[in-house]
Amino acid sequence: MELFTEGDPIADTKAPAGPIEKRWETRRFEAKLVNPANRRKMTVIVVGTGLAGGSAAATLAEQGYHVKSYCYQDSPRRAHSIAAQGGINAAKNYRNDGDSVHRLFYDTVKGGDFRSRESNVHRLAEVSVNIIDQCVAQGVPFAREYGGLLDTRSFGGAQVQRTFYARGQTGQQLLLGAYQALERQIGLGNVEMNARHEMLELVIVDGKARGIVVRDLVTGEISTEMADAVVLASGGYGNVFYLSTNAKGCNVTATWRAHRKGAYFANPCYTQIHPTCIPVSGDHQSKLTLMSESLRNDGRVWVPKNKGDDRNPRDIPEDERDYYLERIYPSFGNLVPRDIASRAAKNVCDEGRGVGPTKLGVYLDFADAIDRLGRKAIEAKYGNLFEMYERITGEDPYEVPMRIYPAVHYTMGGLWVDYDLQSSIPGLFVIGEANFSDHGANRLGASALMQGLADGYFVLPTTIANYLASGPLDKVDASHPAAVEARTDVEDRIQRLLAVNGDRTVDSFHRELGQIMWEHCGMERSEAGLRKAIGEIRDLRDAFWQRVKVSGTGEELNQSLEKAGRVADFFELAELMCIDALHREESCGGHFRAEHQTPDGEAQRDDEKFAYVAAWEFTATGEPSVLHKEDLKFEYVHPTQRSYK
């Protein structure tokens, strides 16, 4: 059977024409407005309360819409944006080091290996400066200089210092800013907050997104919630790999359910493997922990020059160490982008020069920085990260070099959206990591926080008004046949999961799926491997539906049932990721195909054939998906082979 078929290309992304600096301004002016009296009569559902969802819900409520917000955690403050460590980019040029909106735009398009949309990225760079203003006004305690002004640092893929930060807890502080704005609106009665609720289905009425089906995770009650528009801000799908730096609950269910209802899924194979994570220690491992990229400002990455050198790292003399990033990439050194740093680590480990008990690790060494700046300065910058490392590994990184290895961290792919962040289903908007739009095939460090907040605070509130202004939509309630059908589907699926009553736990399946994906759809992919993976995923999915054991009932707090529903969706996504990776016969950013590399092992793009967004349309379970291509045009940043040498 064919793996996929090809459908019509995507002709229009709705980005305005004209000079790139004017497009967002043009869109804002041309967007229709909703008058304040009418906003009160309109309800918007926002799923997810991270940087994108939290900021969008708060802003929409400030504007006067009635907002219903949902998260699976016990409080909106716990969304996984909170774990982002390093920082947020903005083109403020406070350092006077040559930064500008155009340079941030250029770095992001190049960093994404020329697989993102120029119009979207330029807008992101423009809005970046407003984000910093907004967050400071909310009381986000960014790091400051002695003169009282904001401090910045460098991140991978940039030669300017444009990353604003709050020690190693930037995501936490930005999220709490958005959360507090959201809580203010909850207190004012403008947002109805539903924590411990999970979206399990999208409701489409007359071709438009009009509601969702949710499960109350405490009581198990299923309910249907209707609205004038639905916003998905449900994050990425890195947990398809089982082991990742994502929180345990992160899942693809909200976006996958929308995909099954008609929303295109774009570039699912673009996943980011972060180079600096704490290596796996054993089979019991349930998640991986990131060590911020900011550490590469002062830490030097190395492995022994000789294979199998088991000496204590402090006993290996300088001339027997290979600082391989500084050697191969002298101009960016330890601050090369993430995809490049990850693959370089894999290569030295494949050569047999890896370190630590599993030999899947490289050193990140702070000895030089401690000599140069003193231990105190390093403590001030990275203290909490060093403590976290010691708690997990039992080793003191002030004394012995950290051991790090790449791990799945972020997914650039996601639901396809147009310039307005609207999916292929009218009335369904997708923001933050859940969409695909701004990072191309590789996201630069400190750009996820920027994009989440750009979408939520500034872009979506403008573009969704344009959609809502085209109303009023017909009044529909939960008794509409489409809503009833969606709800019945949810109830049936829960009953099916509970009825299998097999002999394997959900986690055992999830772990096995993750191993298949890591091996064949991870840092390096090949045709043979991907074909093998597709077969293995299908077999494992069949076994799941025959052998999974979910305890308890649907009418109670049941964490094993929650996991089962999420893993069932991961199986379907995993197959699409492999098909996408297989069809993209080139290497770009985080997608590295073994068959497509330059003589010195760098990613080899094929712009003739693959300068497009792959947007996949779902047909039916087990049937081939339909590929729709959106051609990418580069008018301002001319595609070149990325070089960080």
Add this chain to the structure above:
Amino acid sequence: MNLTLRIWRQKGPEDKGRMVTYPVNDVSPDMSFLEMLDVLNERLILDGEDPVAFDHDCREGICGMCGLMINGDAHGPQRGTTACQLHMRQFTDGETIDIEPWRASAFPVIKDLVVNRGAFDKIIAAGGYITAPTGSAPEAHSTPVAKANADAAFESAACIGCGACVAACPNGSGMLFTAAKLTQLSLLPQGQPERYTRVIGMVDAHDEAGFGGCTNAGECTVVCPKGIPLNTIGRLNRDYLAATTKGAGNTPGS
């Protein structure tokens, strides 16, 4: 190593609840505490028993979702560490470990080790913010903030809202949580306009939610995984006093 766990089991809010003993064998010292509970739960599911419900999400000590009383200590024996970051190398072979939920009247038990901490959100909704609607912000550098104040504000802002402070407090007080947010916002110039209405709103919401009063026992700061200092509560009291006695919160120009 081999361990004996005594875990609080409670089917729902109406159930009385009880400690149940479970042996767990072949625990690796490199496992996290929650991974050790995962191992137990995998076994319980295959045996047809109800797995132990516990809250967790990021498993890297920042989301604040996990929270367990371990041998009577909130988040267990290691200071400055959430339960998810606690590793089994902190325990010894053959040990018996008691695991209970947060116990406080403002945090009712939902099931087993899962409690409802929604009262914390209500405290924030009652004033734990700076009113700055999107789009209204001035240029970020228009107001410098002394580094010492910015650093101290950051230290208080590090609170993860886990609730360990409440669980450890003999009065079940949420004062450290409330004071941490108040301190952050009152140290920043942007937080001044609402400083006194904020403290009244948050303290009132704290009391209404059923938290007890603070008697300076100091247990909260000891178990706090982020080391929020006790002097934040002194700051809260000063602002509260100013707001209520001088009417600083509601008299224009005061």
